[in-house]
Amino acid sequence: xxxxxxxxxxxxxxxxxxxxxxxxxxxxxxxxxxxxxxxxxxxxxxxxxxxxxxxxxxxxxxxxxxxxxxxxxxxxxxxxxxxxxxxxxx
Numbered sequence: 001x002x003x004x005x006x007x008x009x010x011x012x013x014x015x016x017x018x019x020x021x022x023x024x025x026x027x028x029x030x031x032x033x034x035x036x037x038x039x040x041x042x043x044x045x046x047x048x049x050x051x052x053x054x055x056x057x058x059x060x061x062x063x064x065x066x067x068x069x070x071x072x073x074x075x076x077x078x079x080x081x082x083x084x085x086x087x088x089x090x
């Protein structure tokens with residue numbers, strides 16, 4: 001017997017489909033939405049253009065890659081955690 005606060009399997013599937021559709025729509029929107037920027041960090045530009053030292057330029061590039069990779073890893077971990085939570089509920 002269903003109580004007032006319980007959900008049927010059909011309602012749960014509808015909620016999951018709604019969440020999946022929202023994620024899909026956000027992904028498509030994020031994929032095609034871009035912003036143009038014509039700026040560069042003043043300090044990075046000064047370091048890279050002032051001296052012909054190649055190791056400094058490589059260090060700056062490595063730092064940029066590191067700073068870019070960390071948010072992707074964190075989002076991936078969060079997505080995996082949410083996936084595991086939903087998988088346990090089934």
